[in-house]
Amino acid sequence: MMDLLSHPFMQRALAGGVLVGMLASYFGVFVVQRRMSFLGAGLSHAAFGGVALGLLLGTEPLVVAVPFTVMVSLGINWVRRHTRLAGDTAVGVFFAVSVALGLVFLSIRRGITVDAFTYLFGSVLSVSPTDVLLAGAMLAVGLATLPRLWGRWAYASFDEESARAERLPVDRDDYVLFTLLAVTIVVSVKVVGIILMTAFLVIPAASARLVSPTFRHMTVRAVIIGAVSSLAGLVVSYLIDIPSGATIVLLQAALFFGLVFVSRRA
Amino acid sequence: MTDAVRTEHLRVTLGDRDVLQDITFRLPAGSMLAILGPNGSGKSTLLRTLVGLVKPSAGSYRIMGRDGNDLPRGSIGYVPQIKSLDRIFPARAIDLVLTADRGRWPGRISKTDRDVAEAALDQVGARHLVDRPIGALSGGELQRIYLARAAMRDPGLLLLDEPEAGVDAVGTADLHAQLDRFRSSHGTTVVLVTHDWDAAQYHATHVLLLRGRQIAFGPTEEAFGEEQLRRAFGHVGHAHAAPRGGTAT
Numbered sequence: 001m002m003d004l005l006s007h008p009f010m011q012r013a014l015a016g017g018v019l020v021g022m023l024a025s026y027f028g029v030f031v032v033q034r035r036m037s038f039l040g041a042g043l044s045h046a047a048f049g050g051v052a053l054g055l056l057l058g059t060e061p062l063v064v065a066v067p068f069t070v071m072v073s074l075g076i077n078w079v080r081r082h083t084r085l086a087g088d089t090a091v092g093v094f095f096a097v098s099v100a101l102g103l104v105f106l107s108i109r110r111g112i113t114v115d116a117f118t119y120l121f122g123s124v125l126s127v128s129p130t131d132v133l134l135a136g137a138m139l140a141v142g143l144a145t146l147p148r149l150w151g152r153w154a155y156a157s158f159d160e161e162s163a164r165a166e167r168l169p170v171d172r173d174d175y176v177l178f179t180l181l182a183v184t185i186v187v188s189v190k191v192v193g194i195i196l197m198t199a200f201l202v203i204p205a206a207s208a209r210l211v212s213p214t215f216r217h218m219t220v221r222a223v224i225i226g227a228v229s230s231l232a233g234l235v236v237s238y239l240i241d242i243p244s245g246a247t248i249v250l251l252q253a254a255l256f257f258g259l260v261f262v263s264r265r266a
Numbered sequence: 267m268t269d270a271v272r273t274e275h276l277r278v279t280l281g282d283r284d285v286l287q288d289i290t291f292r293l294p295a296g297s298m299l300a301i302l303g304p305n306g307s308g309k310s311t312l313l314r315t316l317v318g319l320v321k322p323s324a325g326s327y328r329i330m331g332r333d334g335n336d337l338p339r340g341s342i343g344y345v346p347q348i349k350s351l352d353r354i355f356p357a358r359a360i361d362l363v364l365t366a367d368r369g370r371w372p373g374r375i376s377k378t379d380r381d382v383a384e385a386a387l388d389q390v391g392a393r394h395l396v397d398r399p400i401g402a403l404s405g406g407e408l409q410r411i412y413l414a415r416a417a418m419r420d421p422g423l424l425l426l427d428e429p430e431a432g433v434d435a436v437g438t439a440d441l442h443a444q445l446d447r448f449r450s451s452h453g454t455t456v457v458l459v460t461h462d463w464d465a466a467q468y469h470a471t472h473v474l475l476l477r478g479r480q481i482a483f484g485p486t487e488e489a490f491g492e493e494q495l496r497r498a499f500g501h502v503g504h505a506h507a508a509p510r511g512g513t514a515t
Binding site: 033084146148150151152154155157158159161162164165166167168209212213214215216217218 | 281317318319337338339340342344346350351352355356357358361365366368369370371372373374399
C-alpha cells in the first residue's frame with residue numbers, strides 16, 4: 001500500500017479520483033432525481049468531441065473540451081426549454097453530433113487516436129497536476145453552491161411549478177447546473193473514461209437514494225459513496241492492473257445491487 | 267372593497283393557439299371563486315397565468331391591487347395538482363413545509379425550523395404527519411400538507427389547481443372545510459379550478475365558466491345556472507343537482 005502511495009502519478013490519480021468522485025456524485029443526485037441519466041451520457045460524449053478537437057489542434061484537450069461540453073449542455077437546455085422536443089430527444093441529437101464531430105476530428109490527423117483512447121476508457125497514468133487542481137477548484141465551486149443553489153435545485157427537482165410560482169429563478173439556476181455538470185464531466189473523464197461516465201454520475205446517487213429518507217441524506221451519502229468507491233477502485237485497479245474507470249464502476253455497481261437487496265428486505 | 271383579482275381582456279396564446287380570450291372579471295377580497303369548464307377550456311391555463319407561470323399575450327391582471335407581473339414572493343399561495351408531484355422524491359412533510367417557508371429545500375433542520383413546520387401543519391390538523399415520507403401520504407394528506415405550506419405565510423390569495431384530483435371523497439370534503447375556515451378566520455380569497463360542481467355550488471361565492479372564453483362570471487346563484495352551464499359544457503348532465511337559482515335537469 002505504501003508502495004502505491006510512493007508513486008507521484010498514483011498520488012495524483014488518488015487525489016483526482018476522490019475529488020471527481022465527490023463532484024460527480026454531488027451533481028449526480030440532481031441528474032437522478034430529475035430523471036436525466038441520459039444527459040450524463042450525452043455530455044460525456046460531447047466531451048469526446050471536445051477532446052478530439054483539442055487533440056486535433058495540438059493543445060491540452062481539456063482546455064477545448066470544457067467550453068465545447070459547456071456549449072453542448074447549454075444547447076441541450078435551450079432546446080429543452082424553447083421547443084416542443086423532450087429533453088432526451090435534445091440530448092440524443094447533441095450526443096450524436098458530438099460523437100460524429102469527434103470521429104471526423106480524429107480521422108483528420110493521424111496518430112492521435114491512441115491519445116483519444118485514454119479519454120474513452122480513463123487512465124490513472126494520464127492524471128496531471130493541472131487536472132487535480134482543476135478538480136479541486138471545481139469541488140470548491142460545488143461547495144460554494146451549497147448555501148443557496150443546492151436548495152433551489154432540489155426544490156425545482158421536486159416541484160418545478162411551485163418553485164416558479166414562488167418567483168425563483170429556475171431557468172437561470174438550471175443553466176448554472178448544466179454548466180457545472182458539463183465541467184465536472186470533462187474533468188472526470190481522465191479518471192473514469194467517457195464511456196463509463198454516466199455510471200459515475202448515476203450509480204452513487206441511485207445507491208444513496210435507496211437508503212436515504214431525505215434529499216439532504218441522499219446528497220451526503222452519494223458524495224461519500226463517490227469518494228470511497230473512487231479511492232477503492234483506483235487501489236484495486238493498481239493492484240491487479242485493470243482499467244481504473246471500469247474498476248470504480250464495478251465496485252459502485254456491487255454496492256448498488258447490495259443496497260437494492262438490503263432496501264427491499266427493509 | 268379591494269378586488270383580490272382583477273383581469274382586463276386577458277388573452278393567453280400557447281404556440282399559435284389562443285387558449286383564452288377576453289377574460290374580464292373582478293373578484294372581491296374574501297370570496298371563493300370556482301373556475302369551471304370542460305376539458306381544454308383554459309381553466310388551468312387561467313390559474314397558471316394568475317400564479318405567474320404563463321405570460322398573457324394581451325390584457326392585464328392585478329392581484330390585490332398590484333400588477334400581476336410584479337408580485338413579491340409569498341403574496342399568493344399556490345397548490346398545484348397533487349397527482350403531478352413526484353411521490354418517490356426523498357422527502358418528508360416537514361421538508362415540503364420548510365421549502366415553502368425558505369424558498370429552497372431545507373438542509374439541516376433546527377428545533378426552531380421544526381416548531382415552524384409543526385405550527386403550520388397544526389393549522390390543517392396534520393401535525394402528526396410532520397416526519398412522514400411523502401410516498402407514505404394519501405392524496406388527501408398530501409393535499410393538506412400543500413395547503414399548510416401555501417397558507418403558512420398568510421397570503422391574501424390562495425390558488426388551487428383541481429384540488430380534488432387524486433383525493434378521495436373524504437379528503438375532498440376535508441379540504442373544503444379547511445378552505446372555508448381559512449376564508450372565515452383569515453379573510454383569505456380562494457380561487458380553485460375544479461370539475462366538482464357540488465364544490466362550486468355549495469362552497470364557492472363566485473363562479474367563472476370558461477370555454478376558451480368567458481361564458482359567465484358572477485355570484486354563484488347568478489352564474490351557475492342551467493343556461494350558462496349548457497353554453498359552457500354543451501349539456502347540463504344527468505348526475506347534477508339543480509344549480510342554485512337554476513332548473514333541475
